[in-house]
Amino acid sequence: MSGLRDRRGPAGAGRPIYVEIDVASDMEALWRHTQQPKLHERWDLRFSEIDYLPKASSGDDQNFLYLTRIGFGLSIRGTGKSRAPNVSADGVRTSVLAFGADHPLSLIGRGGGYWRYTPLPDGGVRFVTRFDYRTRFGRAGRWLDRLLFRPLFGWATAWSFDALRLWLDRGVPPEESLLRAKLHALSIAVLSLCWAYSGLVPKLLYPAASGELDLLRALGWFPGIEAAMTSALGVCELLVAGTVAFTRSPRLLTLQAVAVCALTAAALTGTPALLYAPFNPFVLAMLMLAATFAARWTRKGLPSAKRCRRRPGSHSDKTATKGELV
Known part of the structure; x- marks a missing residue:
């Protein structure tokens, strides 16, 4: 060398x-x-x-x-x-x-x-x-x-x-920064996967077998267009999953938490018996809200590559030192 x-x-x-x-x-x-x-x-x-x-x-x-x-x-x-x-x-x-x-x-x-x-x-x-x-x-x-x-x-x-x-x-300490980053990434991944699964599987792939159509019919808010609304909700939830995964803004985390509460309340209002099911909207909502809290808590003070400049500016060296060893 x-x-x-x-x-x-x-x-x-x-x-x-x-x-x-x-x-x-x-x-x-x-x-x-x-x-x-x-x-x-x-x-x-x-x-x-x-x-x-x-x-x-x-x-x-x-x-x-x-x-x-x-x-x-x-x-x-x-x-x-x-x-x-x-x-x-x-x-x-x-x-x-x-x-x-x-x-x-x-x-x-x-x-x-x-x-x-x-x-x-x-x-x-x-x-x-x-x-x-x-x-x-x-x-x-x-x-x-x-x-x-x-x-x-x-x-x-x-x-x-x-x-x-x-x-x-x-x-x-760097060890704390790295642990925070891992916990934040895990929280975001849990949120994104929950939203993606909720939008794709029960609403877009199996709306009848999952009971999503019955939930909308029980609410009575969209008479005659329950199937279309189920698909629309599924697409919206997939969009939320992608947005949460790639933006991670605190405002977005708050908005999606409000959406989780609203969707859960609507489902339990239309079909109160869901509250007694072994895996029900309330349990999923608690999981997603816990992940939201963890994501917001770990976000503060995280290292970020975006805080660094990646190209030389007017105040920086625009050439490498001629003494580089190779």
Whole structure:
């Protein structure tokens, strides 16, 4: 992994990944949490373990090993090296690094990039990374990288940067941020699946067998067009499922909770005997309202990749450092 490349990055690579965020913390705290391996691995989704190797002398590059767990008991191991940081006259620090993996499951071959720490006039630090890499597995690897891996890798980098910001600026440990994110995602998934199932199975696929038509007839609100209204309700519930899954706004969560209560009240008003069924609208409503509460409770303070800038702006570097290792 020796040698230098220009700002275009490794040959054959795609668009470089760029992430930038402003942190209110002081330079030394940010530097420590990004340069010390055991602190770094706590907030960075991309690495499960990072271990520095001994150096022969203080001026040598710092070699390190990293491990990334990808689930199902599988993990990818790789190697890297970083140069001694460059500190400019205006206090900007730049840490240049190279990385790569020969693991048979690794899509990344060799890559390089930098971390840049720029003091802000009003306090705090602008933390920037830019990196790129070669892919393996030929054309299939390049397409997989372009369509799936690179967007996910960029998102994971940005999400991790915001988790680091929350840790430094608000004292929220990364482990708590990750747990919150998992609980929020689970709550949203439960809500979306409940809405989707309710709209698709009993209303669109089996309206007669499920008793949905009988419920509308018992209400007496839509005489003669109960079948059409059942289908319309099913489509609306599918739309709500998709909207809840992809927008996650607190106002929407409140509105869908009101809709859950209204639909449950209407069903029990038309057919009170449903309240005694083993699995009834009231039980489903309680489940969905509990998921709504969990989604709203976990939403506050979640890390978000959207808080990071993903392209260099007028105030940021528009070129990579010429010292990138690859």
